[in-house]
Amino acid sequence: xxANSSQHKYWxxxxxxxxxxHRAEANKTYIEHYRQGQTxxxxxxxxxxxxxxxxxxxxxxxxxxxxxxxxxxxMPKCVIGTSLAFFKRFYVFNSTMDYHPKDxxxxxxxxxxxxxxxxxxxxxxxxxxxGDREKFADAILSFELTLMGKLNYQLTVHNPFRAMExxxxxxxxxxxxxxxxxxxxxxxxxxLDRSLLSDACLIFSPSQIALAAIKFGAAxxxxxxxxxxxxxVLRLASDKxxxxxxxxxxxxxxxxxxxxxxxxxxxxxxxxKLDRCRNQENNPDSDIYKQKAIDKLNAEDDIPAVKRTKIxxxxxx
Amino acid sequence: MPKEEPxxxxxxxxxxxxxxxxxxxxxxxxxxxxxxxxxKIVVAMKKVLMENEKEGFPITALREIKILQVLKxxxxxxxxxxxxxxxxxxxxxxxxxxxxxxxCEHDLAGLLSxxxxxxxxxxxxxVMQQLxxxxxxxxxNKILHRDMKAANILITKTGKLKLADFGLARAFSDKLNRYTxxxxxxxxxxxxxxxxxxxxxxxxxxxGAGCIMAEMWTRSPIMxxxxxxHQLTLISQLCGSITADIWAGVDKLDLFxxxxxxxGQKRKVKERLHGYVKDQYALDLLDKLLTLDPxxxxxxxxxxxxxxxxxxxxxxxxxxxxxxxxxSMFEYLAPPRRRGPIQQQQxxxxxxxxxxxGGQGGPGGVRPAGHNPDQHFExxx
Numbered sequence: 001x002x003a004n005s006s007q008h009k010y011w012x013x014x015x016x017x018x019x020x021x022h023r024a025e026a027n028k029t030y031i032e033h034y035r036q037g038q039t040x041x042x043x044x045x046x047x048x049x050x051x052x053x054x055x056x057x058x059x060x061x062x063x064x065x066x067x068x069x070x071x072x073x074x075m076p077k078c079v080i081g082t083s084l085a086f087f088k089r090f091y092v093f094n095s096t097m098d099y100h101p102k103d104x105x106x107x108x109x110x111x112x113x114x115x116x117x118x119x120x121x122x123x124x125x126x127x128x129x130x131g132d133r134e135k136f137a138d139a140i141l142s143f144e145l146t147l148m149g150k151l152n153y154q155l156t157v158h159n160p161f162r163a164m165e166x167x168x169x170x171x172x173x174x175x176x177x178x179x180x181x182x183x184x185x186x187x188x189x190x191x192l193d194r195s196l197l198s199d200a201c202l203i204f205s206p207s208q209i210a211l212a213a214i215k216f217g218a219a220x221x222x223x224x225x226x227x228x229x230x231x232x233v234l235r236l237a238s239d240k241x242x243x244x245x246x247x248x249x250x251x252x253x254x255x256x257x258x259x260x261x262x263x264x265x266x267x268x269x270x271x272x273k274l275d276r277c278r279n280q281e282n283n284p285d286s287d288i289y290k291q292k293a294i295d296k297l298n299a300e301d302d303i304p305a306v307k308r309t310k311i312x313x314x315x316x317x
Numbered sequence: 318m319p320k321e322e323p324x325x326x327x328x329x330x331x332x333x334x335x336x337x338x339x340x341x342x343x344x345x346x347x348x349x350x351x352x353x354x355x356x357k358i359v360v361a362m363k364k365v366l367m368e369n370e371k372e373g374f375p376i377t378a379l380r381e382i383k384i385l386q387v388l389k390x391x392x393x394x395x396x397x398x399x400x401x402x403x404x405x406x407x408x409x410x411x412x413x414x415x416x417x418x419x420x421c422e423h424d425l426a427g428l429l430s431x432x433x434x435x436x437x438x439x440x441x442x443x444v445m446q447q448l449x450x451x452x453x454x455x456x457x458n459k460i461l462h463r464d465m466k467a468a469n470i471l472i473t474k475t476g477k478l479k480l481a482d483f484g485l486a487r488a489f490s491d492k493l494n495r496y497t498x499x500x501x502x503x504x505x506x507x508x509x510x511x512x513x514x515x516x517x518x519x520x521x522x523x524x525g526a527g528c529i530m531a532e533m534w535t536r537s538p539i540m541x542x543x544x545x546x547h548q549l550t551l552i553s554q555l556c557g558s559i560t561a562d563i564w565a566g567v568d569k570l571d572l573f574x575x576x577x578x579x580x581g582q583k584r585k586v587k588e589r590l591h592g593y594v595k596d597q598y599a600l601d602l603l604d605k606l607l608t609l610d611p612x613x614x615x616x617x618x619x620x621x622x623x624x625x626x627x628x629x630x631x632x633x634x635x636x637x638x639x640x641x642x643x644x645s646m647f648e649y650l651a652p653p654r655r656r657g658p659i660q661q662q663q664x665x666x667x668x669x670x671x672x673x674x675g676g677q678g679g680p681g682g683v684r685p686a687g688h689n690p691d692q693h694f695e696x697x698x
Contacts, residue, residue, distance in 0.1 A: 005387075006386065115379060115383065122373070141372075141373045145373075145414065154386070155379065155382065155383055
């Protein structure tokens with residue numbers, strides 16, 4: 001149930017202001033760690049600003065959604081929703097400079113496939129990517145535990161799709177004035193798809209997002225569902241609760257509509273900067289990362305050796 | 318300048334706990350008794366094995382985490398937190414994840430293997446009532462346990478029963494499904510799984526509950542097959558021949574024609590268990606739990622309403638009886654049970670579902686033997 005879920009308890013924030021505050025803190029923590037006596041001016045030139053981090057984050061959300069929609073075999077909507085929710089949750093408390101969104105993005109999708117019982121083996125998963133597939137697979141697997149840890153192992157995501165289907169059924173049974181609710185479906189789904197690229201899932205409950213989608217989807221067909229919402233959905237609510245719900249629906253709309261796609265030039269400039277200021281320890285292409293992997297392999301090679309010494313000692317005694 | 322180790326505020330370091338002893342072998346790793354260094358709370362830590370995992374974090378462990386975060390009930394083992402051991406040269410750069418549970422002193426298999434532990438009828442009722450209550454709760458939450466057996470039933474020193482080891486558990490729906498049938502330890506596996514059913518439901522756990530209930534008197538698993546074929550033979554000898562007359566549609570199951578099913582066997586559940594179980598209500602409930610046709614097998618709600626629980630002697634708390642025993646009893650630590658033939662372990666599917674969950678289920682992974690190899694059971698049937 002959503003009401004006692006970890007999503008309700010830990011992953012809903014009051015609004016954009018609070019989200020911006022957490023993201024700015026993650027940005028600041030990273031910079032303080034690596035500035036090594038650089039002046040503020042140098043810092044601004046070298047490191048990403050919170051605004052630049054947002055450009056990057058938003059751009060990768062678009063890339064993520066595109067990757068999912070072209071994925072073979074075709075994935076259910078809840079996998080896309082959960083992937084994006086993981087991605088957004090991750091970057092509330094982490095800087096894109098610390099973990100590159102291209103690595104985290106793929107790991108989010110891979111983990112969401114498992115969590116949503118749409119299991120795709122890693123070999124088949126990376127066939128959806130162009131380039132060195134083995135390298136992609138290694139990166140995904142090496143970031144999986146980090147991602148799970150940063151998500152506090154709270155992996156159940158409640159998406160708005162089920163709530164939306166519930167409202168569609170409810171419209172058919174309790175609001176028969178609307179003769180054919182299916183005619184608004186297209187617009188409702190469009191609204192939900194757009195909501196995936198906004199911070200809506202970090203601020204509102206899935207049912208609020210779904211109800212907003214129904215209301216504003218219907219409006220596109222010039223149908224007002226205000227009567228249904230006031231007299232059916234909110235029948236038992238007090239005036240104050242009803243007023244607040246309607247206010248929240250307007251907020252959902254505003255946040256979903258406020259999404260602005262980033263331009264190619266904007267993103268490229270930020271990417272360039274990121275290549276220099278990112279944490280090389282978390283960069284699978286860096287020397288320091290590769291050295292760590294080699295150390296790990298060597299350490300694994302040591303195990304049989306240790307065992308063998310032990311056995312020969314035992315034999316000797 | 319290397320950055321200091323990342324911190325996980327919600328995911329404490331494993332060094333927070335001090336391991337005391339190994340107490341078991343779970344579905345996907347070892348289980349340790351441990352103590353919280355600060356609070357001095359005793360916990361059970363289940364290690365998630367990441368070795369040999371080409372697919373990253375095992376999907377079975379992921380399901381167990383997801384499921385246990387939702388299930389909160391007196392009769393379900395309580396997951397306290399998840400903690401992670403950092404990748405350091407000390408652990409050969411392997412990052413390990415532990416599930417941390419509240420500690421329970423005993424498991425049912427351990428208790429039953431100790432002849433000093435005696436359950437009276439009222440206490441057996443309490444065990445079964447709590448067990449069925451746990452099943453009722455998970456089934457209402459649309460979860461199948463899929464690994465019912467005495468070793469997965471934990472009992473605290475005050476006599477509270479907890480269903481444990483959700484390593485094979487998964488969510489189910491009422492739609493047509495295709496789950497793997499390679500689940501449930503062979504001796505507790507219901508006939509529909511043995512015949513290849515992939516669209517199964519909560520009834521599979523109630524068969525296991527029936528096997529466990531009988532074991533409360535027999536003190537050993539009642540049907541110890543060596544192979545799937547052998548298990549079906551044992552089931553037919555106890556529950557009668559498996560035919561389309563008593564189980565509509567059984568002939569449509571994949572393996573119905575591939576397995577040898579003894580013909581002309583009469584159902585003898587009550588007769589054969591009568592040697593151990595004298596109570597008529599108990600025999601009647603056993604008969605309903607060990608029903609061949611899963612669609613007619615009693616569900617947990619109806620089982621809880623059975624007269625067995627509502628006539629004298631009424632269910633009685635176990636804390637008094639258990640207070641006489643101050644040593645932890647786990648199957649893993651139990652000395653071999655007396656007599657009895659040696660079970661084949663290696664290769665024989667008797668020890669657990671060979672290969673673990675496959676199919677749409679997940680990466681599989683090697684499932685450790687369900688029973689202590691030194692553990693011998695007295696044959697019942």
